[in-house]
Amino acid sequence: MAAVALFSVALATPVLAVQPAEPAPVLFDWFEYTGRDIAFGTPLPEGHYRNPILAGFHPDPSITRAGDRFYLVNSSFAYFPGIPVFESEDLVHWNRIGHVIDRPGMLDFDGLGMSRGVFAPAIEYHDGTFYVVNTAVDSGGNFIATATDPAGPWSDPVWLPTVDGIDPSLFFDDDGQAYLLNNGPPAGEPRYDGHRAIWMQAFDIAKLQPVGPRRVLVDGGVDPSANPIWIEGPHIYRRDGWYYLNCAEGGTGPQHSQVVLRSREVWGPYVPYGRNPILTQRDLPADRAHPVTNAGHADLVQAPDGNWWATFLASRNYGGVHYNTGRETFLLPVEWKDGWPTILDHGLEIPYVAPGPAFLSRRASQAPSTGNFTWRDEFDTPELGREWMFVRVPKQAWADLASHPGRLAIEPLAEGLDTLRNPAFLARRQQHLAFEAGTALQVPAEAGTEAGIAAFQNETHWYFLGARRVAEPVGEGGGEGDAEGGHIELFLEKSSHAGRQVVATRALPATDTLLLKIEGDGGDYAFGFDAGQGWQWLARGQDGTLLSTDVAGGFIGAVLGPHARITQNHER
Structure with missing residues (x-):
């Protein structure tokens, strides 16, 4: 995998006598993306190529x-x-x-x-x-x-x-x-x-x-x-x-x-x-x-x-x-x-x-630039692959691959996806109309930290499928939980012209590892999870057109990736 340095930012933060505790980083084990477009299913004859040559934004x-x-x-x-x-x-x-x-x-x-x-x-x-x-x-x-x-x-x-x-x-x-x-x-x-x-x-x-x-x-x-x-x-x-x-x-x-x-x-x-x-x-x-x-x-x-x-x-x-x-x-x-x-x-x-041209290579696959394929990042390289992008220019090193080898560690920031600065969100392009994107993460240990996977078009149009740890046991009608160790709250949040809103929530038993995924087919998006008991859906039939350029405005395409943020429970 081609690599690029995460950051070359030198921070000049003065040392204070007393500093509030920083939230622990959120650990992501892997990220996987699969595309299944019907138009890419056409067989590729010898000497031919597939359009677009660079799919997705x-x-x-x-x-x-x-x-x-x-x-x-x-x-x-x-x-x-x-x-x-x-x-x-x-x-x-x-x-x-x-x-x-x-x-x-x-x-x-x-x-x-x-x-x-x-x-x-x-x-x-x-x-x-x-x-x-x-x-x-x-x-x-x-x-x-x-x-x-x-x-x-x-x-x-x-x-x-x-x-x-x-x-x-x-x-x-x-x-x-x-x-x-x-x-x-x-x-x-x-x-x-x-x-x-x-x-x-x-x-x-x-x-x-x-x-x-x-x-x-x-x-x-x-x-x-x-x-x-x-x-x-x-x-x-x-x-x-x-x-x-x-x-x-x-x-x-x-x-x-x-x-x-x-x-x-x-x-x-x-x-x-x-x-x-x-x-x-x-x-x-x-x-x-x-x-x-x-x-x-x-x-x-x-x-x-x-x-x-x-x-x-x-x-x-x-x-x-x-x-x-x-x-x-x-x-x-x-x-x-x-x-x-x-x-x-x-x-x-x-x-x-x-x-194709007369000098076309005999390599049939154009993946991961186009066509149907599965792409997976195990986060086991010294530097991030060049497929990843940051939303605007990062001012601090909130992501690294060195501190927890084999995992991506993201330090949650107070910036959410609606910021006009840099949130703790890594983005890779959505390259297909029909796709699935998923990740495995260690559920944040601290209350006040939320982490998961996002589908993002711009600062006003996005979905965030996230999880947070709740210290209190589940109350009446709240679902399953651990009366001693609290529970996990899973949530789907979206932003559109109508503003931000919570689409769905579910209480889950306390767990350390959680799998999350987003599936899309045209304008039909679904959001699922696996907390150790197999895949389940938190929300299906969600409106994916809010991630389309014609609805959200501008000149770009949708991206997907891991995201972590902190709430008011943490002072920075």
Whole structure:
């Protein structure tokens, strides 16, 4: 399992003469995740691959090639570590090798909603150096980071204070001159809501700063008369004497699309392709089986064999509009027709299974990136696997794998899942519409500590299946208990637009070890437990749509993982 250091935070807490006792850490023995999507059950013929290539909350992919290797980055918003970096030899099998934002001091997301933070990174490789440009929304603005090894370490952010807007990207021309593109406000007053422009400026690679005048390459979109919205995600490529400007248009929802323009000169004028968009799913029947929607935000790359491929985001829906897995990364070949690139002909559905590149590895499985699989973490490595994320940037080391070998020890915090800071919650992506996630934990020994497993979309939309120890014996009608040692209270809590509420509770006999699980199938979620007498359900038929992006809002997908918190019984 690839590993990443838990923290590199140095705490500077003054030593007091008298300090309140810290709650004991909660110990988790293992965490297991299984996906069982019907769409992934289709057999995979030899030489084919499965879409999405990165399932579950991997939006805004950007790709580059260095020699015979490909490198891809995604948005991570307010999660930490930020901006995952993937490597592949065949465009299909991807390994997460690191993160661009992997040191707590690089960025701070405290006070931000989960769908703020780092948006739409763009990666390029030039002359031995990797470059990532990005926007830290509400947390610093546009910046660039560099590395000679894409696995890291990456430089601290170098801020670009003169660049407004979002979605910056770099283009290196054949003469070595670099250019910075981005989405920004139009030159004058916007004519309508969503009216944006694509800007470009020369970029000094030695100083890592833009230079010279900024110019608008596209105002509004490919057809200004139609008032197109949110022209964004620009990338420029050079091929056969043409400069191709590739952009997303229509917003990141069901109207999302990809458009292309070209020019003989890098500064334009850029002329739109007559058959735009080159990728969309907005015109397909809503009642199609296993729909893929929201397709766009594509980036193109040329493989060593001369063929071109596109990575892009799209979502797998249920119920017509819901998607708990967020925006995912897909792959399709690029076909050049009469000097123009096309990703998918109009009216065609994005395939779940497609022919791969000629250099596709013979490895059939793409797990744990996509497909149906079981993934289990025994917490028996020195460091956390890179699959795990933190909600915002941790300010203290509340999790470790060293103090209790073979177990994950989480120090409970006063921060709950509704905080705008960092709760004691480890998150891994929900990658399937139909899934099961479970864990085994040592029930907290102290009253005032609550621990269990959470399904989390953002700070206002989540479920928490937890347990707490109650010192008093169970009263009349309270169920089973131990009159001498008290009992365990199991509870399911949820948060939505209606606020926080307790869905169900149950008293259990005093026990040390408890197994908890969450099962989901589209919008139907169930929450179960095993206290030594086999699996039982605490609550079934729960509304999982509150974890969908369309209900909760924002740009991310649901995540799952262990969580521990303290109540007012502990003073910190």
